[in-house]
Amino acid sequence: MICAISGEVPDEPVVSKRSGLLFERRLIERYIEDHGKCPVTKEELSMDDIVLVKTNKVVRPRPLQAASIPGLLGIFQNEWDALMLSNFALEQQLHTARQELSHALYQHDAACRVIARLKKERDESRALLALAERQIPASMAGVAPAAVVSNGKRAMEDEIGPDGKKIRPGINPVMIDELTECNTMLSAQRKKRQVPPSLASIDELERYTQISSHPLHKTNKPGILSMDIHPSKDIVATGGIDTNAVLFDRTSGQILCTLAGHSKKVFPPSASDASLIYYF
Secondary structure (H helix, E strand, O other): OOOOOOOOOOOOEEEEOOOOOEEEHHHHHHHHHHHOEOOOOOOEOOHHHEEEOOOOOOOOOOOHHHHOHHHHHHHHHHHHHHHHHHHHHHHHHHHHHHHHHHHHHHHHHHHHHHHHHHHHHHHHHHHHHHHHHHHHHHHHHHOOOOEEEEOOEEEEOOEEOOOOOEEOOOOOHHHHHHHHHHHHHHHHHHHHOOOOOOOOOHHHHHOOOOOOOOOOOOOOOOOEEEEEEOOOOOEEEEEEOOOEEEEEEOOOOEEEEEEEOOOOOOOOOOHHHHHHHHHO
């Protein structure tokens, strides 16, 4: 009966119910208190799983090897060999631990170098950004606001005020001069246009009177955005702000139908969709 931990005959032997191994009571109690597992099988183990083995308290006989000098020398030799093997295993573990520690130190040193380099680059970037922010207002203050014309579009550079906010100026004198010149040119062109003979004169417009009135769309959203007349049937199609399209018979003065279903205002159709109105 040998203890599975010490390899000696136990003074108070106990047996594990789970593994059936024999242990010295004081050793297994300490191990369970520290780890809560079996030292051999690594299974969960508690003191409830330990059974005390009853033995006779008698003087143990001396082993046969200790009865002679050659036997004692053999015991010493075995213990020396076990001690040397244990020492060799400990040296290997120490060497492995040193290598792992050295590798961890190298990694830590490399990480510290990377962090220091990143901090240096961050500080340099912040310094350059601060310098650029100080130079931009100075450069913008030295440039007078001027109108830039490109492809018919006009752009004005924004000034920076004392508080660092952008100042958006209005129309400058240069733009006013250009607008006045363009107005003069367009007015001269309009005066040169000839009036078509089919255009109604002022006297004819003054003689116009209202014949009838027909509310086609809702009064809470009045307004007609698009209208078209059928060339032969005298039918008027209108699209209003109330999201409806209405077909109106001018001859009878009655609404033929109201087309509902739009979610937005009914605007004039494009050239490709003009046939839809004539179709209705």
